[in-house]
Amino acid sequence: MKSLGSIRRDFAPWNDPSAKPYIQFDKVTKKFGDFTAVNNLSLTIFEREFFALLGASGCGKSTLLRMLAGFEEPTAGRILLDGQDLRGIPPYKRPVNMMFQSYALFPHMTVEKNIAFGLKQEGMPAPDIEKRVAEMLRLVKLEQFAKRKPHQLSGGQRQRVALARSVAKRPKVLLLDEPLGALDKKLREETQFELMDLQQELGLTFVVVTHDQEEAMTMADRIAIMDKGEVMQVATPAEIYEAPTSRFVAHFVGNVNMFEGKVAERAANTTRITGATGAQIVVENAADTAKGADIVFAIRPEKIKVSSRKPADAVNALEGEVYDVAYLGDMTVYHIKLDDGQMVRASALNAARVSEDPLTWNDRAWVSFRPDAGVVLTR
Amino acid sequence: MNATWSRFNISSIVLGFAFLYLPIVLLIVFSFNESKLVTVWGGFSTKWYVSLFHNQGLMDATWVTARVGVISATVATVLGTLAAITLTRYTRFKGRVLFSGMVFAPLVMPEVITGLSLLLLFVAIGLDRGFFTVTLAHITFTMCFVAVVVQSRLVSFDRSLEEAAMDLGAPPVKTFFQITLPVILPAIISGWMLAFTLSLDDLVIASFTSGPGATTLPMKIYSQVRLGVTPEINAACTILIAVVAIGVIIASIANKRREVQRQRDEQAAQRG
Amino acid sequence: MTNIAAAACSSAETAAQLPTRLAKGFVDRLVIIIPYLWLLFFFLVPFIIVFKISLSQTAISMPPYTPVLDFGDGISGLFAGFRELNFDNYTWLTQDALYFNAYVTSLIIAGISTVLTLIVGYPIAYGMARAPATIRPTLLMLVILPFWTSFLIRVYAWIGILKPEGLLNQVLLATGLISQPLVILNTYTAIFIGIVYSYLPFMVLPLYSSLEKMDYSLIEAAQDLGCPPIGAFWKITFPLSLPGVIAGCLLVFIPAVGEFVIPDLLGGSQTLMIGKTLWNEFFANRDWPVSSAVAVILLLVLTVPIMFFQQAQAKAQEQGK
Numbered sequence: 001m002k003s004l005g006s007i008r009r010d011f012a013p014w015n016d017p018s019a020k021p022y023i024q025f026d027k028v029t030k031k032f033g034d035f036t037a038v039n040n041l042s043l044t045i046f047e048r049e050f051f052a053l054l055g056a057s058g059c060g061k062s063t064l065l066r067m068l069a070g071f072e073e074p075t076a077g078r079i080l081l082d083g084q085d086l087r088g089i090p091p092y093k094r095p096v097n098m099m100f101q102s103y104a105l106f107p108h109m110t111v112e113k114n115i116a117f118g119l120k121q122e123g124m125p126a127p128d129i130e131k132r133v134a135e136m137l138r139l140v141k142l143e144q145f146a147k148r149k150p151h152q153l154s155g156g157q158r159q160r161v162a163l164a165r166s167v168a169k170r171p172k173v174l175l176l177d178e179p180l181g182a183l184d185k186k187l188r189e190e191t192q193f194e195l196m197d198l199q200q201e202l203g204l205t206f207v208v209v210t211h212d213q214e215e216a217m218t219m220a221d222r223i224a225i226m227d228k229g230e231v232m233q234v235a236t237p238a239e240i241y242e243a244p245t246s247r248f249v250a251h252f253v254g255n256v257n258m259f260e261g262k263v264a265e266r267a268a269n270t271t272r273i274t275g276a277t278g279a280q281i282v283v284e285n286a287a288d289t290a291k292g293a294d295i296v297f298a299i300r301p302e303k304i305k306v307s308s309r310k311p312a313d314a315v316n317a318l319e320g321e322v323y324d325v326a327y328l329g330d331m332t333v334y335h336i337k338l339d340d341g342q343m344v345r346a347s348a349l350n351a352a353r354v355s356e357d358p359l360t361w362n363d364r365a366w367v368s369f370r371p372d373a374g375v376v377l378t379r
Numbered sequence: 380m381n382a383t384w385s386r387f388n389i390s391s392i393v394l395g396f397a398f399l400y401l402p403i404v405l406l407i408v409f410s411f412n413e414s415k416l417v418t419v420w421g422g423f424s425t426k427w428y429v430s431l432f433h434n435q436g437l438m439d440a441t442w443v444t445a446r447v448g449v450i451s452a453t454v455a456t457v458l459g460t461l462a463a464i465t466l467t468r469y470t471r472f473k474g475r476v477l478f479s480g481m482v483f484a485p486l487v488m489p490e491v492i493t494g495l496s497l498l499l500l501f502v503a504i505g506l507d508r509g510f511f512t513v514t515l516a517h518i519t520f521t522m523c524f525v526a527v528v529v530q531s532r533l534v535s536f537d538r539s540l541e542e543a544a545m546d547l548g549a550p551p552v553k554t555f556f557q558i559t560l561p562v563i564l565p566a567i568i569s570g571w572m573l574a575f576t577l578s579l580d581d582l583v584i585a586s587f588t589s590g591p592g593a594t595t596l597p598m599k600i601y602s603q604v605r606l607g608v609t610p611e612i613n614a615a616c617t618i619l620i621a622v623v624a625i626g627v628i629i630a631s632i633a634n635k636r637r638e639v640q641r642q643r644d645e646q647a648a649q650r651g
Numbered sequence: 652m653t654n655i656a657a658a659a660c661s662s663a664e665t666a667a668q669l670p671t672r673l674a675k676g677f678v679d680r681l682v683i684i685i686p687y688l689w690l691l692f693f694f695l696v697p698f699i700i701v702f703k704i705s706l707s708q709t710a711i712s713m714p715p716y717t718p719v720l721d722f723g724d725g726i727s728g729l730f731a732g733f734r735e736l737n738f739d740n741y742t743w744l745t746q747d748a749l750y751f752n753a754y755v756t757s758l759i760i761a762g763i764s765t766v767l768t769l770i771v772g773y774p775i776a777y778g779m780a781r782a783p784a785t786i787r788p789t790l791l792m793l794v795i796l797p798f799w800t801s802f803l804i805r806v807y808a809w810i811g812i813l814k815p816e817g818l819l820n821q822v823l824l825a826t827g828l829i830s831q832p833l834v835i836l837n838t839y840t841a842i843f844i845g846i847v848y849s850y851l852p853f854m855v856l857p858l859y860s861s862l863e864k865m866d867y868s869l870i871e872a873a874q875d876l877g878c879p880p881i882g883a884f885w886k887i888t889f890p891l892s893l894p895g896v897i898a899g900c901l902l903v904f905i906p907a908v909g910e911f912v913i914p915d916l917l918g919g920s921q922t923l924m925i926g927k928t929l930w931n932e933f934f935a936n937r938d939w940p941v942s943s944a945v946a947v948i949l950l951l952v953l954t955v956p957i958m959f960f961q962q963a964q965a966k967a968q969e970q971g972k
């Protein structure tokens with residue numbers, strides 16, 4: 001069985017036509033004065049999904065989250081949660097909770113009081129609150145910090161208090177605004193997995209906003225890539241990486257080589273492309289292109305093989321010169337300047353300690369790749 | 380939800396500012412009143428301004444006030460700046476608690492107490508009351524305000540600027556005059572202006588510490604107000620308000636222009 | 652061996668640094684000493700003199716008291732003086748109910764005025780802190796501006812408004828809200844209005860600075876957790892603005908207790924406030940020892956709030972760093 005990426009997904013309601021959508025953005029537009037933050041956006045999120053909104057700052061992802069939380073009302077369109085239209089429902093009556101980027105811990109309350117705050121608002125009896133708070137503290141491993149004030153905690157501890165506070169009410173949906181943004185790299189990696197475990201354990205729907213693609217790739221079931229208030233692509237991390245549908249997405253996630261060109265010839269399975277600078281490339285997966293159309297061929301660096309001699313069996317092989325080499329330990333990155341002037345980035349995993357075919361600056365080199373190694377993009 | 384909140388906010392600001400400014404506006408309006416009755420409009424006139432300038436007592440008092448203000452504000456600015464430096468930079472010396480107490484207490488000290496105590500000091504040391512004693516008294520109570528203004532700027536001052544200067548070979552005193560002083564200068568200037576207006580404004584302390592021949596403008600206004608409200612006082616007050624307002628406006632325009640210039644420079648620098 | 656070498660090294664180092672360090676020490680000392688001495692001589696010493704004179708006899712002369720401690724006589728004079736100290740003036744203060752009433756009235760008036768100023772000032776400060784960031788400096792400027800205009804003038808302006816034939820009554824009569832002019836001038840109401848008006852900026856500024864610092868996402872977080880806006884105000888905003896509330900209240904309360912101009916101009920002759928009593932004792936009765944005693948007691952009454960104020964200031968300074 002073939003699949004994109006190396007993971008087989010059993011949880012995939014988005015592929016099931018009968019699955020009931022949980023959160024629906026229906027043609028939502030949000031304007032601030034003249035500025036359109038979110039533009040006619042539609043999006044469906046399923047129950048128990050870990051959904052990531054990924055984009056650069058100012059792309060509208062936070063506005064989307066704040067509309068879901070109720071801090072902003074859409075200028076047009078509807079937002080449905082479990083079939084209920086959320087319009088006009090104030091934030092304090094919505095069954096969603098948010099973990100703030102700044103954590104927004106109440107500085108004058110202890111950890112305990114912070115976690116209990118939401119429970120008190122819904123009028124939960126005191127003994128139940130106590131039990132729930134203890135449970136939450138256990139969940140985030142902060143039992144011995146219950147009586148501390150936020151300023152007496154480390155960054156990682158504050159993050160966990162914020163998390164505990166936002167899940168204490170067992171919301172239908174947990175919204176996370178850059179949940180790991182303020183943590184250092186090592187802590188961030190640990191916490192990513194903790195968040196995933198927590199989501200599994202509580203069975204909640206998570207919507208996370210992030211600008212960090214690695215974070216989104218690691219944690220999310222699906223990712224929505226956003227740009228200028230619009231969704232560019234919604235797909236699993238593997239699809240986003242291996243089958244981007246636009247130049248923007250291909251560029252935004254990971255590194256990519258782009259060959260501008262025209263469709264020169266179409267066969268049953270393969271398409272031949274003439275690059276703008278003359279290179280001939282044969283590719284698969286270019287079904288919806290017509291002969292003569294302007295296209296871009298996008299290929300990831302690790303799908304390109306670099307060798308000092310032309311590989312005998314390669315369908316696509318282009319010659320050039322080693323322009324730059326960077327040895328990164330686990331892999332080596334080559335910048336090859338093809339003879340037609342195009343620069344190609346290729347990375348090779350250093351699977352063996354000793355290289356059979358070492359290359360260095362200014363060596364002649366060949367780059368080669370399989371016909372199914374890249375994608376043809378029309379937009 | 381947000382809309383009603385902001386409507387509440389806007390109306391509280393508008394009402395608050397109306398409350399703050401209406402009396403002042405009315406005062407100014409009625410200084411141009413033809414009628415002698417300050418509260419009945421009898422047509423536009425500037426005759427009270429004319430008679431004001433023929434009121435020799437008032438003119439003398441204005442001159443005294445201006446001199447006291449300039450001298451005391453200048454000395455108070457120097458002393459207050461030193462006090463501010465002491466408070467922010469020397470966190471450990473004998474009697475620091477007493478010192479910070481003496482700086483902060485005059486801010487809230489009822490003026491009658493300050494005035495009385497200074498007068499008794501001057502009497503005890505045999506200093507004749509007059510221009511000099513009022514100036515000394517004003518230096519003392521305004522320097523604390525200067526200290527607070529300058530101190531708040533010094534607290535946010537980036538010490539690494541000084542360290543950089545010393546690292547490049549500037550001795551401490553030179554560092555202070557070439558680096559620290561220019562950076563905190565706006566705070567020092569606003570400290571001076573505050574000291575000047577406080578001196579201009581003071582009735583109680585001046586009444587205690589001044590003597591014959593050194594009647595300040597507030598003292599003069601006060602004695603006339605006690606006799607009854609006249610449009611002439613309104614005119615005097617309007618001029619005083621105008622002087623202060625012009626000073627504040629010039630200062631803020633200068634500030635704004637500097638800011639705009641800086642922004643332009645920054646943009647130009649970014650365009651490269 | 653190594654210890655001795657290290658000691659030698661460090662002492663050599665000190666010797667080299669000594670001249671600059673001495674110079675720095677001298678300047679440092681000067682920076683501290685000048686304002687220190689000034690405040691000692693013009694702020695602290697006068698209080699001692701006030702205390703001293705409050706213990707001396709009234710006399711009909713110039714100055715109108717018999718000096719008890721004469722600095723001219725040196726140490727022996729000082730000792731002679733201590734023997735003559737008497738507490739008659741304080742006894743006098745306790746015997747005449749006028750003084751006690753004046754203290755109590757002043758405290759009550761200052762207290763009520765402080766609460767009123769807080770009630771008037773909080774919405775203004777809140778509105779300013781929630782205003783768009785671009786207009787906040789302008790609003791701040793507008794709050795400070797009246798403070799730059801004469802206090803006496805601003806109080807004077809209210810006379811024209813509050814008089815029986817003043818503007819307020821004219822407006823109210825014209826609109827038919829009242830049929831008889833209200834008597835406001837020369838009442839306690841006028842004093843409240845005067846204090847609230849004059850001290851409003853002192854309340855608004857510290858409130859504003861504590862409200863403006865507050866992270867708005869805290870309010871959003873409270874609402875997100877199910878707390879309606881009014882609740883979020885009392886549970887989050889107000890407790891977090893408490894430092895500003897305390898600073899503002901002290902800045903209003905302490906000077907208001909000893910206020911002279913406002914009760915004198917707006918309160919009329921009936922009103923009894925201690926600042927005015929002291930003034931009259933001094934200027935009208937020319938009784939310096941008694942007015943000194945009044946000042947000493949007033950200072951004692953205000954010691955606790957002044958200490959609170961200083962602590963709040965020191966704390967704010969710490970947080971500023």
